[in-house]
Amino acid sequence: MAQTRTAEELAKKQKEVSVAEFFERNRHLLGFDNKKKALLTVVKEAVDNGLDACEESGTLPEINVQIIEMGNDRYRVIITDNGPGIIKAQIPNIFAKLLYGSKFHTLKQARGQQGIGISAAVLYAQLTTGRPAKITSRTKKGKDAYYYELHIDTKQNKPQIVKEEKVEWKHEKGTKIELDIEASYQKGDQSVDTYIKETAIVNPHATIIYTNPKAEQFVFARVINKLPDEPKEIKPHPYGVELGILKKMLNDTDARTIQSFLTKDFSRVGSGTAKEICEKAAIGPGTKPQSLTHVQIEKLMEGIKNTKIINPPTDCISPIGSAQLEKGLKKEINAEFYTSITRSPSVYRGNPFVIECALAYGGEQQVDGSIKLMRFANRVPLLYQQSACAIFKSIIQTNWRQYGLSQSSGALPQGPLTLVVHLASVWPPFTSEAKEALAHYPEIIKEIKLAIQECGRKLASYVNKKKRIHAESKKRSYIEKYIPHVAEALTELLNLKQVEQAKIKTLLENLLEKHRGKLSKVEMENIEYDEEFAKIGKEEKKKQ
């Protein structure tokens, strides 16, 4: 029998859930579904933070990643960066409080976003091994280094300081985090090894020293001694603002008039545009922002929609650059043909973004089976949830047959190809907190498709020219085979001398060369495809 409970009885159970408790229970949302993935997620969060911190402080990153097997499915992960360090007072919050960070309220390209990742790693360590996170940090040469042992008080989502002390530390500046976690280590596609390798490809300005649990050390030395251009922080673009946000901004602004609110709190709105918006909304430009009624705010929204405003600035984004991307790919993959493209910036929900694409074809790559896809967002490799990702969707919706690859519907194309797609944005829209796949925004899918198509067309010219040359070489070899016989037959028919037979043979050979190009069969076989067809790429680039 069902019980009968009153509203009063039910009310006794109604209470607040802390965000830490929420993620503790739902740790799969953060990328801690299983032991293998957990190892990757912990490394990823720490390395991403390290790279972000270095770049923000203008330091060429050097990241040291060490994973030690402790037995019994336990691993110790130690990650050290040479970044700006963290001031003493902030260390506990940064590492042991979820939804705490510097990037959420800023529109600017960065690896981190939400202020969840690294605290989630600390939470996972605490949950599986009960061990505190061990943090060491120094902000400047000559200053003290501090050491913390931290737990998270999940009921209150607050740091719990287990230990706190000044320590000797050999590093001039930077941060080190040490976590004991339950995990499992495997090589292969979705491994820490792959993550580190791909991170090195798209971060050629970083040095990464990686020691895996087998005590093998890999050094990915930096190949460029220059930091990427620093992305600038931007204000929101009016087109991307929703009514509720506009209302909140109007309420919070320091501006005294609508006109100055529009020019100060948004990007790309000059006083002319601001006046036009006000006129279209039938609101005086001098009106006090806080005094607008709901109806007026709706009209203001309409006014924004009906006014032509230029696209957001793009110095908030720092793409890798097609040349760099191609270089990274060449370092890792031995192919015959490479091409790459960086698209012009575009916008989704008011957020600027840029798509970059590169591909490597043929060479030592596997001919059978699907192409290899590498996905990146803000220079971070995405290794899980491939089929849920906007990049995957864009690829399967592209007709690869026209580029010379076979493809069955709903699947990746087949062939000896590696495809790299990178999204750089002030706010990459991920499908989950674990940041594994991009959400299906139509504007993003469209841009990815265009980037793929541009690279695909170059690939097609290469593949087709290769096919033509192959066919030609086959024809030539047939004809050449018959020339002596034809010469012999003619000699007999016309009753010629042996010398004349040789002459006829040479004549026929010259004719062949005249009609079918100057290359001899031997030369044909020795063609360096790369050199020959690099031209195609160059010609294509001139056209743009």
Next chain:
Amino acid sequence: MAQTRTAEELAKKQKEVSVAEFFERNRHLLGFDNKKKALLTVVKEAVDNGLDACEESGTLPEINVQIIEMGNDRYRVIITDNGPGIIKAQIPNIFAKLLYGSKFHTLKQARGQQGIGISAAVLYAQLTTGRPAKITSRTKKGKDAYYYELHIDTKQNKPQIVKEEKVEWKHEKGTKIELDIEASYQKGDQSVDTYIKETAIVNPHATIIYTNPKAEQFVFARVINKLPDEPKEIKPHPYGVELGILKKMLNDTDARTIQSFLTKDFSRVGSGTAKEICEKAAIGPGTKPQSLTHVQIEKLMEGIKNTKIINPPTDCISPIGSAQLEKGLKKEINAEFYTSITRSPSVYRGNPFVIECALAYGGEQQVDGSIKLMRFANRVPLLYQQSACAIFKSIIQTNWRQYGLSQSSGALPQGPLTLVVHLASVWPPFTSEAKEALAHYPEIIKEIKLAIQECGRKLASYVNKKKRIHAESKKRSYIEKYIPHVAEALTELLNLKQVEQAKIKTLLENLLEKHRGKLSKVEMENIEYDEEFAKIGKEEKKKQ
């Protein structure tokens, strides 16, 4: 040039992010990716809450759903239930504070879990139309009804009361929520219409009155006048507890000894089992829980692992029941053959769950194309993210050819089939906050496969018998066609009379009947497949 920022400068930006701001920015995580889905999500959250509240208070649910088109992509959604109402003091928190609710800290089957859903709907309304949520609630006949207009203060994740008053309300008890949202309405697979229809299938004890934006009203009247058995709240099972949680529980417990901690705070631990665990962990049963060292807690974990403890109780789960599920399916789909199964309870990460499966084959269903799949978790239809769901994975990993359907790898099987899979659990593991797909826990996938296989085998006997009868009927008709000719030929050969020819024909027909069964061709065609093959189902059931 990259800027050089110090740790101090960076620290100025480091601050807390409220969970409401987080979800405001990441609304796609909550099922508000696009306008069509937003409408579904709002309705779903309100209906799920209404059904939960009615069941908890022992009321047969009657839910009224009304969607009104306001033009310009705006819709008003009004949902009224006849549940227990909400006491005045709690109304603002329930509807305008994320991560607030009664179910998170309880291990018991329910539709709601996190205390996010309905506040997220309120947040979405506020974001897109700027309108407050309007709530009316009365807890008992004779008591006052209260009316609230609520916003969410996203910076603090706190309710903001716009209006609060005592009102006249025609309903004796219950709750009504009214939201204005930006949305779009479409019929079809992932529509509100489908959600309501499927909800009615798995909730035969509920009456749902639905008025769509075209002002068409659909009444899904209840077909059972009895509430489902109320699921009991349970304590966690020792096997599912992680070290970090165990540590927290030890710290928070009222029990004075480890032995009483184990028996009181866990399910399925009697004093015998508790003593065995303590012995294996080398801890005195009388030890004070708070006094355990980290090493002792690890040993306690080992002790739990090495002690045989019976599976968790399953009265915390209330499955639909195979008979009910089949009945629901019959109401909606006109097929030839139905079968269903409720599996025995199983456990993942310490959480009990039950898988139920039903299928309907043939009849008026489409022969070409994929089968139709209906997914449910705790009686809630799952309409999005099909391919990310453990149910989908289980189906594509099943060999459907052996059950008489065609199937290409990685895809749903093809044929005139509707398949229903229901997971009932104290904690269904969803892949995102939007609760659209089940995470890939191996234990869950295994159980789903076993359920599908049981139904599949019954389907196979039916499909095969149908094929046999079809083949037989074809053979008979051939033979019958030739009997007169054979008789004629024999008459000629043996020089018989006309009378004898008729005799031979009858003889041959008798022979046919003797060898190939008694049914005449006409009878064969009139077979009521349902009646004939209902037997197969019955025989199968007896075997179990």
